[in-house]
Amino acid sequence: MNDATRAASAATPPSNLAGGGHRLVGFYTIVIREFSRIIRIWGQTIVPPVITATLYFIIFGSLIGRRIGDMGGFSYMQYIAPGLIMMSVITSSYGNVVSSFFGAKFGRHIEELLVSPLPNWLIVLGYVTGGLMRGLLVGLVVTLVSLFFTHLHVEHPLIVIAAVLLTSVVFSLGGFVNAVFAKNFDQISFVPTFILTPMTYLGGVFYSIAMLPGWAQAVSKANPILYMVNAFRYGFLGHSDVHVGFSFLFMVVAVVVLFAACVWLMEKGTGIRD
Amino acid sequence: MQALSLRKLTKTYKNGVQALKGIDLDVAEGDFFALLGPNGAGKTTAIGIISSLVSKTSGTAQVFGHDVDTDLEAAKSCLGLVPQEINFNQFEKVSTILVNQAGFYGIRRETAKERVEYWLKQLQLWDKRDAISRTLSGGMKRRLMIARALIHAPRLLILDEPTAGVDIEVRRSMWEFLRRINEEGTTIILTTHYLEEAESLCRHIAIIDEGRIIENDRMSTVLRKLHTETFVLNLRQPLAAVPALPGYRLARTDDQTLEVEITKEQNLNEVFAALSASGLEVISMRNKANRLEELFMRLVEGRDLGTGQAKAAGAGE
Numbered sequence: 001m002n003d004a005t006r007a008a009s010a011a012t013p014p015s016n017l018a019g020g021g022h023r024l025v026g027f028y029t030i031v032i033r034e035f036s037r038i039i040r041i042w043g044q045t046i047v048p049p050v051i052t053a054t055l056y057f058i059i060f061g062s063l064i065g066r067r068i069g070d071m072g073g074f075s076y077m078q079y080i081a082p083g084l085i086m087m088s089v090i091t092s093s094y095g096n097v098v099s100s101f102f103g104a105k106f107g108r109h110i111e112e113l114l115v116s117p118l119p120n121w122l123i124v125l126g127y128v129t130g131g132l133m134r135g136l137l138v139g140l141v142v143t144l145v146s147l148f149f150t151h152l153h154v155e156h157p158l159i160v161i162a163a164v165l166l167t168s169v170v171f172s173l174g175g176f177v178n179a180v181f182a183k184n185f186d187q188i189s190f191v192p193t194f195i196l197t198p199m200t201y202l203g204g205v206f207y208s209i210a211m212l213p214g215w216a217q218a219v220s221k222a223n224p225i226l227y228m229v230n231a232f233r234y235g236f237l238g239h240s241d242v243h244v245g246f247s248f249l250f251m252v253v254a255v256v257v258l259f260a261a262c263v264w265l266m267e268k269g270t271g272i273r274d
Numbered sequence: 275m276q277a278l279s280l281r282k283l284t285k286t287y288k289n290g291v292q293a294l295k296g297i298d299l300d301v302a303e304g305d306f307f308a309l310l311g312p313n314g315a316g317k318t319t320a321i322g323i324i325s326s327l328v329s330k331t332s333g334t335a336q337v338f339g340h341d342v343d344t345d346l347e348a349a350k351s352c353l354g355l356v357p358q359e360i361n362f363n364q365f366e367k368v369s370t371i372l373v374n375q376a377g378f379y380g381i382r383r384e385t386a387k388e389r390v391e392y393w394l395k396q397l398q399l400w401d402k403r404d405a406i407s408r409t410l411s412g413g414m415k416r417r418l419m420i421a422r423a424l425i426h427a428p429r430l431l432i433l434d435e436p437t438a439g440v441d442i443e444v445r446r447s448m449w450e451f452l453r454r455i456n457e458e459g460t461t462i463i464l465t466t467h468y469l470e471e472a473e474s475l476c477r478h479i480a481i482i483d484e485g486r487i488i489e490n491d492r493m494s495t496v497l498r499k500l501h502t503e504t505f506v507l508n509l510r511q512p513l514a515a516v517p518a519l520p521g522y523r524l525a526r527t528d529d530q531t532l533e534v535e536i537t538k539e540q541n542l543n544e545v546f547a548a549l550s551a552s553g554l555e556v557i558s559m560r561n562k563a564n565r566l567e568e569l570f571m572r573l574v575e576g577r578d579l580g581t582g583q584a585k586a587a588g589a590g591e
Contacts, residue, residue, distance in 0.1 A: 022379065104363070107361070112362065112378060113378060117351045269329050
């Protein structure tokens, strides 16, 4: 090999990087791996949120709901169905990314990705897509379960789809941030247990904030989940406690900010590089 | 072309530990290179920086001319890493781990499956392709990590103690395998605590200690620097006292065993003659440690090499 050939060889990217097609292959490899994980441990990923939602439908919808009467002009069961679907999407999206990414950190197989030529933004995108897949899968199953209990009328299908996609992405990104900072398994269950669950319960899943006193309404409006649940409910029922346009603006901004934060954390190596 | 080039590479961890203190290192394309050093010397940190698992504090690192700061994707693409610790998903199947790893390097699944078959057969793991990886033995897990590192056909393979904890039979088969892929063109950097392994496989060697390169040369050149060797002599008769032999250091280890340290200026004939004169018969003899091990200990302990240069001799600062 002469000097000119050597210089050319040094400047030429390796053949598998030519055209950047490796990124697409890398992306779908992460997505396939995440999907396989969801299916492989379906007893942990799909079944529990479906059972929880079913119990809510039975207890709050069928048993207690009959005594509550109408809410926002709809039967109580119809009113809570979108909220319960959204609750499943939120917990599943968040839980998927936080457990998968932290598990990869804990088992050190995240290093398989870190040593590969895939850029950090693509790794984040792959994990978030995994969270989105589980969120949508669980949301779909819970929706099918809800049909056993109530009639679901869809007023604005596109709003339903946009709201569920954006919410799932927001909480997948949130799960990623949690996993990056977590140092042990306690720290990945802390946020879902002590922050996410109370915020979801107080985010208008089971009631309209119009029922609350003024100060409680103001406090509720500081809860981001309220906007997501109401945007989703608006898609089904055409009824919302908050301005739907603002809800979507909030979700889009949250996606952009959280995605940038996740990529920045990866570039910085927080929690994954010494 | 240099497969690896490090310049003034430093790493200071958040706790203040200076793991690397400005190392310079070149590894030529096609070489089989040993990077040795005691625990905590900085080997794994250096490997971590090259493979981007550790952030460097300063300096430069290039893999086949691709700088890890400015051309990271290309640098990573040239590199295959076999880390010290098991780091694959222990709940996944052997073949799945390899197909996924190929995918991370942009290799489509159809091609990846062909490569998986090739490397699993090469490493005698084909029968285990559908096994869950946690069920593999220690040696099989090590071989799986080698297969994973080779799946994208890297030009530079770095192995961080690949034979730690595996039995001698597996270790020797891994040596043969590594020799073969090196002959086929893959540059290899090996860290190991089995110095016999490094001496047997590697053509060049660098010894790193306390974050500095203290020796860096051809293996044969380095071994020539060993000024003294210690031999263990097994005697037929029990030894009452250590025979007097002016200029030689003799030590009795048990009734029928004697250790003698020989410098380059001395010779074993004089020892044998003196022992014969004392009525002692030598029935067998061996090196106390292999040559590289002896040299290594002298270097990292800062003992005299006989050339008067001691620890600072090969310091690469």
